[in-house]
Amino acid sequence: MVIHYLKRAYSSFAAHVFDIPPRLLALLLFMLLIFLPITKPDDYIQRMFRDIFFFATLAASWDLLVGRTGQISLGHALFFGIGAYGTALLYKYFGFPPWVTIPIAVLIGVSISPLIGSPCLRAKGPYLALVTMVLPLILNTLFKYSPLLPITGGERGIGPLPPLIPVEFFRTIGFSGRKAYPMVDLANYYLGLVLLCASSIILYKIANSKTGMVFVSILDDDLASKACGINVTRYKLIAFAISSLFAALTGATYAHVITIVNPSGFLDITLSFLPVILTFLGGIGTLYGPLVGAHIYFIIHRYVLQTTHIPYLTGTQWTFTRDLIFAAVVIILIIKWPRGIARFVTDKLQDLEEARDLDERGKWIWKKYKKEKTK
Amino acid sequence: MIESILIDGAIAGGIYSLLALGFTLIYGVSGVINLAHSGFFMIGALLFATSGAFLLPVLEPLGVIPTFILILALILAAISVATIGGIVYKLIISPIIGDDVAIMVVTVSLALIFQQIMLLALDAAKLTYIPVAPFIRGATWGVRNESLLAFGVSVTLFISLWIFITKSKIGGAMRAVSQDREVAMLMGINTERLYMLTMGISAAFATVAGVFYASSVLVGQAPPHMWLQPLFSSFAIVILGGLGSIKGTLIGGFIIAYTETLVAYLIPQGGQIVPAVSLVIIMLIILIRPKGLFGKRIEME
């Protein structure tokens, strides 16, 4: 009896609270994040959020390709790395400032995408997945060792790279001496937020355009799509290009945030895997999924896990175990919620809403029936 | 030098074919792309070394020839990994079968778990690689007997699988399911159990390949990243030979192995470029003839 009332109470609560349009929620979150640095949080936390912004963008670009168009890419690190190495090499050999090297690096990344995409997306089969999985790993090896070593700096990588907004700028506006440095970090935080918002808006617009509809039609049934006159291969290439654009942009920008570009930071398999986890944690195929997932992942990974320790395990042992637990958790999550956690939650809320509607209608019908009976 | 190329290529060919065979088998029968396949390869080598380490000191003093002890260890390792494979299928893959994205994510996670296990094991033993004892010590005709054994076993297993698939009832079921799953189910074939079995066989083959890879190609060392390079090569083999074709895997395996050996020997610093070789071959095939040499014909969908 009590359970029944609790359920009723919850569903009416949910109806009121969660009826808030998602755009309003997004705006609220955005406001929160803008004002966060004013609360003077730990450096560590600020940097955690900064990373959330960048990797959420990376995950969102992956989700467009995989969740919305259905083309499985397992090597998003590739474009992330190309963007990063592109801007680094341009700086190393030409000395251009970031606002020149970044767009060029992005252009390079986008030009490469049809080279990989065209053969893989045209052929029927799991080719894109296999090729994209292998490519960044191969580049990783190639960059680390031999012939390209003098160019790419091997494992040590290329650096230091100039930050996006140089220290001198802050000095000229009044932050003297050492006080300028934290401002650079702050600038990185906000630039990351800007990147996330701008790319989210653009991806949102794409998703709600005819192109976005075509993407979903390809995801659902690419054969029927062809029967509707859609050049499926061309749209797959477009999705791949947009996705690689944002990935390269994120990579190039992030390179200037952490000021050093090396294989383990930008071409590692864990980086290919990261957008996948983030998207799955949040909800694949949605727009908010990668964002939510990024928050969940980083807060748990950086904050919760860093501050807890299991006794008996030494440093490296704990790192290995932690990664192992993480991979295991991902497996469990996907089996239980194949469409992502946030998706599961929103689906449940929708069910509750429908149930509530039915409930209301049921009650109304019952009342009418009773009235008729007593006449 | 030509002799070395021929021999190295042949050995690698046998091993790679065996590894790729497991991968293409599970794909052909159930449509699952098991990205953790070469992870089984690595764990197999680990389990072999561990059981060898336990059994040798116990059985050798009793007068049992080391070779047989190690063969026993190999069989144990293969059975364990096959069981793990079956369990993995049942618990992890079966719930999400059909959802290709989820399966790939899950298998990649699994591969990472295997890598972490390997790293933890190495950390505990304070080693940088797992030593894998050779079956046969000494050399014949300038070639380590070990390598000959590897080649011989690979080819034997290959032929056994071929016979199994073409002649036995279960093999027939596998072929049926790989052609049309729904009809096969209508005919009463229990796909769940079949997939589990296929996974087990696939994992067992990977184990044998892994053990021989470590003992022959890597000269007795099993480092924690040993699963990467063979992964690239198996992808290339499977795409070249045609996904789902056993013949193709055998032929493709030797072609890739020889290409890699030639590159390693003839091009300066070739050893480093070898991963790129797999990639180039993959791209070429996708461009020219995506279904590979003997792949299943996928026309409309």
Add this chain to the structure above:
Amino acid sequence: MHLLEVENLTKRFGGLTAVNNVSFHADEGEIVGIIGPNGAGKTTLFNLISGFLKPTSGTVKFKGEIITGLAPHKIVNRGIARTFQVVRPFRHLPVIANVMVSMKSPRGARKIEWLKTIERKALDLLEDVGISELMLEPAENVGHGDLKRLEMARALATEPDLLMLDEPFGGLNPLETDYLIKSILRMHLDEPSRGIVIVEHKLYALMKIVQRVIVLHQGEKIAEGKPEEIAKNERVIEVYMGREM
């Protein structure tokens, strides 16, 4: 010149010949039916004409031009639309988006206005087939009969000169069947120059609509003529009934 001209079309799958030397034509404004027992090759024929399969030999000409071997979307753009035997809706898209996806974007039009125009046109089409009240419903929630109508609307959205329907009456109850017969006839009146080719099993429904019938059996054309003639054709009856008259 015939609207659609199929000449000596053959398709072999390894040892199996699914379509064997089939030739027929369809003219502007004609409604042609293709019938035959299961396995006669009707759907394969459709797939060959619409570009989903490449023929082993033979040609397909549309409006005088050879279209054999073209990619499916190109054939659609030339003016041939087809529906599928088993409905293939875009599950995640709402019903109206299913139709909008088929519509060509006008060149250089501004996006917002375009979207509104397309929406209106799509809604009109949905009304024509009778499912306009489902416009925002995700296709995965829609019932079979309505999905069949959606399939039709989606094909019509490409503004075809030749409409190919693959078993449009499959799975429909008598009421829906009746409605569909009337819809097709009305469509024909609205667009007199459009050709329609229908593959169908429900002969009583089909014979009411078509002007000419082609009969396939085991990949070959065995008869062609007016519905009344075909109904009396001995060979056709034998092939369907499996006995001799």
